[in-house]
Amino acid sequence: MKIIAGPASQLLASKVAQQLNTPPTICDYKRFPDGELYTRIRDDSIDDVTIIQSTPTDGDYIALLQLIDACEEAPTINVVIPYMGYARQDKVFNQGEPVSARAIARTINADRVFTVNIHEKSILEHFNADSFDLDASHLIGNHIRSMNLTDPLIISPDAGALEIAKSASADIGIPYEQLEKTRHSGESVTIAEKEIDVSGRDLILLDDMIATGGTMAESIRMLKEQGAADIYVACIHPVLARNAVVRLYNAGVKEIISTDTLEKPQSSISVAPLIADTLKSL
Ligand code: R5P
Numbered sequence: 001m002k003i004i005a006g007p008a009s010q011l012l013a014s015k016v017a018q019q020l021n022t023p024p025t026i027c028d029y030k031r032f033p034d035g036e037l038y039t040r041i042r043d044d045s046i047d048d049v050t051i052i053q054s055t056p057t058d059g060d061y062i063a064l065l066q067l068i069d070a071c072e073e074a075p076t077i078n079v080v081i082p083y084m085g086y087a088r089q090d091k092v093f094n095q096g097e098p099v100s101a102r103a104i105a106r107t108i109n110a111d112r113v114f115t116v117n118i119h120e121k122s123i124l125e126h127f128n129a130d131s132f133d134l135d136a137s138h139l140i141g142n143h144i145r146s147m148n149l150t151d152p153l154i155i156s157p158d159a160g161a162l163e164i165a166k167s168a169s170a171d172i173g174i175p176y177e178q179l180e181k182t183r184h185s186g187e188s189v190t191i192a193e194k195e196i197d198v199s200g201r202d203l204i205l206l207d208d209m210i211a212t213g214g215t216m217a218e219s220i221r222m223l224k225e226q227g228a229a230d231i232y233v234a235c236i237h238p239v240l241a242r243n244a245v246v247r248l249y250n251a252g253v254k255e256i257i258s259t260d261t262l263e264k265p266q267s268s269i270s271v272a273p274l275i276a277d278t279l280k281s282l
Helices: 010-019 058-070 100-105 121-126 137-145 159-172 214-225 244-251 272-280
Strands: 002-005 027-031 037-041 049-052 077-081 112-116 130-134 153-156 176-178 181-183 189-191 203-210 231-238 255-258
Touching: 002 010, 010 049, 010 272, 037 058, 049 058, 058 077, 100 121, 112 121, 112 272, 121 130, 130 272, 137 159, 137 231, 153 159, 159 176, 159 203, 189 214, 203 214, 203 255, 214 231, 214 244
Parallel strands: 002 049, 049 077, 077 112, 112 130, 153 176, 153 203, 203 231, 231 255
Antiparallel strands: 027 037, 181 189
């Protein structure tokens, strides 16, 4: 099987290929003078393919479509989208809006699609392919286990992240708590006051993604006021848009921990074993 590394997942795809004992296929990505993307797979042998490409930007989404099209003659096309952009627009919130996640899913022409902790599982139904969501919460749990923490507590900052928090917590026997978030805009959220026994304890705030950092920053402030010791934030998808990193350190975070569904300096936990094991089991 050929492993094709999209431009947003070069390192992750290379690690997956390494675990499958196959060299990743070399591809070229560049821009035409008018800004359009040029993509070329430098291997025209006919074989099953797995394309690994996150889609944090519109350009990354176009690159994924180009790669799928370039593999048209492959007997089987697997597409792995570790982080799928637009997944948070999974329904019509206000009249006249598209279900952007559905619009994108419908364009993916493949035999199988794999996502990692997709924001909303119902999106999987919109792919015109067998679709599966891989769960990286256990990898985060293992990482937390390896940390030297004092009387730790895992905290989900909202109901949406509860399943991930519960799963990591169950793996390593660390208790969990949940906060209540209200979103006012893309950047502004409030976290309801909640008395939790955090005094002197190390906390791991765990969410599926950190985008602007607003959710985590507000949670950190409240928990610091209640006497928490070190506060770590962990997520599957480190979107970390704009000044999110600075916002988090300004709020007093000890460390930002994430997987490499998006390749950032904070991506210390690799989902490569999860993807490689899944591909081996096909
Ligand atoms: C939302 O439901 C997600 O699970 C995250 O809580 C959210 O995307 C985080 O966004 P931000 O970092 O901008 O607060």
